[in-house]
Amino acid sequence: MTDAAQSIQSDSRARRNVWILVAAQAILGSQLPMIYTIAGLAGSMLAPNVCLATLPVSMIVIGSMTTAPWLSSAMQMLGRRAGFFIGVFGGILGAAVSARGLWVSSFPLFLLGSYLTGIYVSAQGFYRFAAADTASDDFRPKAISYVMAGGLVSAMIGPTLGTSLADAYVVPFLGTYLGAIAINIVGMSLFFLLDIPKPPRPEAGAPRGRSRLELLRDPTVLVAMICGMTTYALMNLVMTSTPLAVVGCGFETETAGYVVTAHVLAMFIPSFFTGHLISRFGVRTVISAGLLILAGGGVVALSGVELEQFFLALILLGLGWNFGFIGATTMLSQAHAPEERGRVQGMNDTLVFGCVALASLVSGGLMNCTGGDAQQGWMSVNLAMAPFLALAGGALIWLALRPED
Numbered sequence: 001m002t003d004a005a006q007s008i009q010s011d012s013r014a015r016r017n018v019w020i021l022v023a024a025q026a027i028l029g030s031q032l033p034m035i036y037t038i039a040g041l042a043g044s045m046l047a048p049n050v051c052l053a054t055l056p057v058s059m060i061v062i063g064s065m066t067t068a069p070w071l072s073s074a075m076q077m078l079g080r081r082a083g084f085f086i087g088v089f090g091g092i093l094g095a096a097v098s099a100r101g102l103w104v105s106s107f108p109l110f111l112l113g114s115y116l117t118g119i120y121v122s123a124q125g126f127y128r129f130a131a132a133d134t135a136s137d138d139f140r141p142k143a144i145s146y147v148m149a150g151g152l153v154s155a156m157i158g159p160t161l162g163t164s165l166a167d168a169y170v171v172p173f174l175g176t177y178l179g180a181i182a183i184n185i186v187g188m189s190l191f192f193l194l195d196i197p198k199p200p201r202p203e204a205g206a207p208r209g210r211s212r213l214e215l216l217r218d219p220t221v222l223v224a225m226i227c228g229m230t231t232y233a234l235m236n237l238v239m240t241s242t243p244l245a246v247v248g249c250g251f252e253t254e255t256a257g258y259v260v261t262a263h264v265l266a267m268f269i270p271s272f273f274t275g276h277l278i279s280r281f282g283v284r285t286v287i288s289a290g291l292l293i294l295a296g297g298g299v300v301a302l303s304g305v306e307l308e309q310f311f312l313a314l315i316l317l318g319l320g321w322n323f324g325f326i327g328a329t330t331m332l333s334q335a336h337a338p339e340e341r342g343r344v345q346g347m348n349d350t351l352v353f354g355c356v357a358l359a360s361l362v363s364g365g366l367m368n369c370t371g372g373d374a375q376q377g378w379m380s381v382n383l384a385m386a387p388f389l390a391l392a393g394g395a396l397i398w399l400a401l402r403p404e405d
Contacts, residue, residue: 013195014135018143020193021127024084025150028187029124031091031180033158035060035117037260038166040243040364041253042173046107054364056098056114057240058357063094063118064125065353071122072346079198080130081191087123088188090116095180102174113177118353120184125349128326129341132333133196141283141330145275148268148326155264163257199341209340212347223399224331225348227287229355230392231324234294234385237359238301238317239263241367241381242310248374249305259310266318274326283331284396290324291393294385301382305375313382324392 036057044053067090075083098113100106127150131143161179168175215221242263246256278286297316300309336344366384367377 011136011139014131014133014139014143017134017194017196018131018146020190021131021147022150024187024190025124025127025147026153027190028088028091028120028183029151030154030158030161031095031183032121032124033154033260033264034162034165034176034180034183035095036239037159037162037243037257038173038176039114040240041166041247042102042110043107043364044244045172046101046105046110048107051365051369052107053244053368054240054360056111057236057363058361059111059114060094060118060121061236061353061357061360063090063115064121065118065350065357067119067122068125068349068353069346071119072126072342072349075126076199076342080126080133080196081194083126084123084130084191084194085188087120088184088191090119090123091184092181094118094120095177095184099174099177099181102171102177117180122349122353125353126345128329129333129345130194130196137334138279140333141278141326142275144329144333145271145273145278145326147271148274148322149271151268151271152265155261155268159257159260159264163254166253199338209337209343212343215336215340215344215347218335219399219402220331220335221344223395224328224335225351226395227291227324227392228328228332228348229352230388231287231290231294231321231328232352233355233359234388235267235317235321235325236356237363237384238297238381239314240360240363241378242314244364244367245305245374245378245381246310248377249310251307255307259307259314262311263314263318266315267322268318270319270322271326274322275330277323278327278330283327283334284400286323287327287331288393288396290320290322290327291389291396292320293323294320295389296320298382298385298389302379305378 039056040054043056047053071083094113094117097116098110101110101113127147128144131147132140135143162176165175165179166173243256246259247253293316297313297320301313303309332348363381366380370377370380
């Protein structure tokens with residue numbers, strides 16, 4: 001069989017897997033904007049100190065960070081399907097425990113449920129890598145981009161569903177978490193349809209690939225991780241505080257949901273063409289554009305707290321995240337050998353979600369404890385983006401100026 005025929009056959013399987021993962025991203029992924037929209041508000045209700053309002057969001061991300069290493073190893077041994085089922089069960093358990101915490105007004109129990117929800121978040125993070133597993137080099141950036149585009153549906157229904165269910169019961173926000181349980185149960189059947197072979201067990205003497213330290217010494221791997229950490233952490237820093245800022249500036253909770261919906265739409269709509277842009281202009285150019293757009297979103301947010309400014313700032317935040325994160329994922333997928341997959345992907349997501357956890361925790365402190373009102377807190381959140389954008393931009397420039405090996 002010729003190389004071209006093998007590529008066509010491989011991409012036929014890859015396209016089928018992509019559509020399944022798109023559906024999973026759309027259905028199962030809708031629980032995340034639901035929960036992210038509500039978690040900070042529920043935290044404000046339960047937390048003993050308002051500065052801890054966004055701690056539930058931080059616990060979700062900490063759960064994802066600590067899950068990524070062992071879940072990546074489990075997928076390397078057992079296959080993607082088994083890992084994705086583990087994620088679904090984590091989502092069910094996390095939503096159930098969070099609901100119980102709301103029912104008994106227990107902040108620690110609510111935090112435990114948030115941590116368990118992080119197991120699902122970690123599994124969803126591997127959808128983009130799973131899309132690349134069976135894809136040819138040419139199709140890989142498009143496969144990653146299309147799977148990310150599945151978030152478009154979740155963006156449309158998640159925040160609206162979350163806020164509409166928030167008052168469905170006497171206990172505020174309980175309905176949102178019960179809805180998340182139902183979403184996990186409905187969506188889990190999709191993974192029976194995946195056709196991604198388990199990675200072969202290495203034979204004696206087979207290449208084992210580079211160690212984690214050696215991978216971090218690879219300039220492309222290092223810069224891809226820095227850009228992935230920066231774009232995801234800054235997006236989370238600002239998005240976590242957005243519902244608190246919108247409500248704190250005098251708008252309704254429902255309005256905060258609309259702002260988050262616009263943001264998440266901006267995160268995923270560009271995915272229909274981001275892969276094509278990477279193929280045409282190169283991955284470094286697309287990441288650079290993402291960083292510049294993130295900076296533009298910060299400038300808009302700093303210009304005022306009218307509703308149109310919230311909308312525009314969050315739309316730019318979503319678009320910048322899309323270019324930066326999909327670009328970083330593509331760069332990373334091109335920089336390691338198959339036998340290094342579990343090692344580098346687990347390490348990457350641990351670092352990414354570690355930074356996201358820190359960002360979400362800092363977000364609440366900046367928002368609620370750095371000024372006299374919500375507007376001053378919102379300014380502090382957006383000013384905090386600047387040094388990290390400079391770090392990622394500098395890393396890209398350094399990589400571009402390095403002599404080719």
